[in-house]
Amino acid sequence: MTAPLIITRELRKSYALGGLEVQALRGVSLEIGGGEFVAVMGPSGSGKSTFMNLLGCLDTPSGGEYLLAGERVSGLGSDALAAIRNRRIGFVFQNFNLLARTSALENIALPLLYCGVPAAERERRAAARLAEVGLAERGHHHPAQLSGGQQQRVAIARALINDPVLILADEPTGALDTLTSCEVMALLQQLNRRGMTVVLVTHERDIAEFAQRVVTFRDGRVVEDHRVAAPRDAAAMAAQLRAEAGVQP
Amino acid sequence: MRIALRALRINKLRSALTMLGIIIGVAAVITMIAVGSGAQERIESQIKGLGTNLIILMPGSTTTGGVRMGAGSRNTLTEEDGYAIQRDIPAVQASAPTLRGTGQVVGGSGNWSTVFQGVTPEFFEARNWVVAQGRGLEPQDIAGSAKVALLGDTVARNLFGDSDPIGQTVRIRKVPFIVIGTLERKGQSLMGQDQDDIILMPISTARNRVLGQASGRLRTVGSVSIKVRDGEDMKAAEEQIRELLRQRHRLQPGQEDDFSLRNLSEVLAAREESSRIMGLLLAAVASVSLLVGGIGIMNIMLVSVTERTREIGLRMAVGARGRDILTQFLVEATTLALIGGLLGIALGVGGTVAIGQFAGWPIQLSMEPVLLAVGFAAAIGIFFGFYPARKASRLLPIEALRYE
Ligand SMILES: Nc1ncnc2c1ncn2[C@@H]1O[C@H](COP(=O)(O)OP(=O)(O)OP(=O)(O)O)[C@@H](O)[C@H]1O
Ligand SMILES: [Mg+2]
Secondary structure (H helix, E strand, C coil), rough: CEEEEEEEEEEEEEEEEEEEEEEEEEEEEEEEECCCCCEEEECCCCHHHHHHHCCCCCCCCCCEEEEECCCCCCCCCHHHHHHEEEEEEEEEECCCCCCCCHHHHHHHHHHHHHCCCCHHHHHHHHHHHHHHCCHHHHCCCCHHHCCHHHHHHHHHHHHHCCCCCCEEECCCCCCCCCCHHHHHHHHHHHHHHHCCEEEEECCCCCHHHCCEEEEEEEEEEHHHHHHHHCCCCCHHHHHHHHHHHHHCC | CCHHHHHHHHHHHHHHHHHHHHHHHHHHHHHHHHHHHHHHHHHHHHHHHHHCEEEEEEECCCEECCCCCCCCCCCCEEEHHHHHHHHCCCEEEEEEEEEEEEEEEEEEEEEEEEEEEEEECCCHHHHHEEEEEEEECCCHHHCCCCCCEEEHHHHHHHHHHCCCCCEEEEEEEEEEEEEEEEEEEEEECCCCCCCCEEEEEEEHHHHHHHHCCCCCCCCCEEEEEEEEEECCCCCHHHHHHHHHHHHHHCCCCCCCCCCEEEEHHHHHHHHHHHHHHHHHHHHHHHHHHHHHHHHHHHHHHHHHHHHHHHHHHHHHHHCCCCHHHHHHHHHHHHHHHHHHHHHHHHHHHHHHHHHHHCCCCCCCCCCCHHHHHHHHHHHHHHHHHHHHHHHCCCHHHHHHHHEE
């Protein structure tokens, strides 16, 4: 096994809510190796999203330590965190978070805007990523003109544009039907096979079974952490579903 | 920049309304400066046309305290008064008695109703008239009551069009004159009169042959134009002229002057002052409008920052730093202000030209106020955009993303 990409030690996060302190994370110690595909599960309010936001450097912990690729992230300033989000991490959100009235290509190229890539290069790379997620001819469509699954694939292309080491996906299939979910999962599996580390939050056991490892949260703590003996293949699953429904790929 | 333009395009109506303040402000600044400097320019050219040291001497009332002056008292201004001023007061450069009349002039290809003035050679110097073509009046023209005339530009063009009037004959009140010269253009006077609608002739000819006055002892004149030498004190010169005339008119101490002295450049200076104050008022109105426009921009940018919190959060999530967000919103505000500024310039220039065309006011458009307006608009955008932009840049990524 490779050196851990992510190491958290006693990671804590508490929110002050009207004088009341809500402890969202109560000490999470976890190691995730480079190239792993991890699913995070747990009941609502157990701190999954909070944990993901800390991993993604979108939020800062109240206590504990977080090392990303050996680097202590906990103490960094906001510009350094922005740079990490830009170069090393790709986000996929439940609600896609694409910019409205902005073409798919421009949405995908957005991260490149913040690391000084010239316009022509941005467009070229965005077009390549769009082709990878199988939407080559939809480059000039706006999000409103795309289906949910297509929007999520655009969002994944955006997450990939800067060749990150880590993909963080918080309920990426939450808003999608079964077939589209499988297609999105197939895409993530494919990325994982190319060596990318994927951490995914989901409520559905079916979805979690596409991962190699399932971590379960309860009340801000990790209560279970097991490997999946034989992860299911999402691409095959999607093909099967399509065949059943009689839909052309 | 493109992000900014797109953001503005999405809310076209709102952006347009926001820009309105800037548009009006900038248009007002430009129009005001153009009209103001046009007026200033006209006044200045009139001052130059008149000379800065011109005194006009006119006859005053012929009665004092209700008592009519006895016969033989010199109660009107005479040609000799004019000559005496020239002769006896060293501070005077030129003193030109003038007789004025109106009449029909026929000649060349048309006829024209105009003003003629009987003058002496000093008149040209006193009133800054320049002979454009031909020659001016000579002392012998006066002595011999020669039937010669100089035509103002308007008269020359109305009678002769483009052809050369020199040497031609014109009939003024049916009296034939030879045109010996034309006068250089002076343009409109302060009161909007055409100063070039004029004919000059020897004062003796005007008196004897055109106005038909008997050549008695009292050779009265309508006015005397007096030019004081450069560097001489106007007030002192005026006082000397007054003394001389009172003496010549045999006025007792305590008796009112039977003439009046007017220093025209003072009148003009007063007008210049009032047009300047007018300009300042307009500038105040324009700056209030710009200020209101700026506040409008700030308001709309604050709304925009709130509305687009999630967008800001997303941009931060994919790597935008605080200063990237700051720049984005600053550019947006500045673009808004600049587009407003450009539209304002268009409106201002259009309005100025329209005013020039329809109201007939003199206008003077120049580059500086336009640049000033653009600079001002940009400054307003940056100034009033800064607060909302900084607010946006200080959002925390996770809170912005979660914002509903
Ligand atoms: N911004 C916040 N302010 C206050 N409390 C918060 C905030 N965000 C999360 N919490 C609290 O922290 C706890 C964990 O929330 P979190 O969003 O991590 O749960 P989750 O596991 O993602 O739940 P779900 O499955 O519903 O998405 C919850 O009790 C929640 O109320
Ligand atoms: Mg959640």
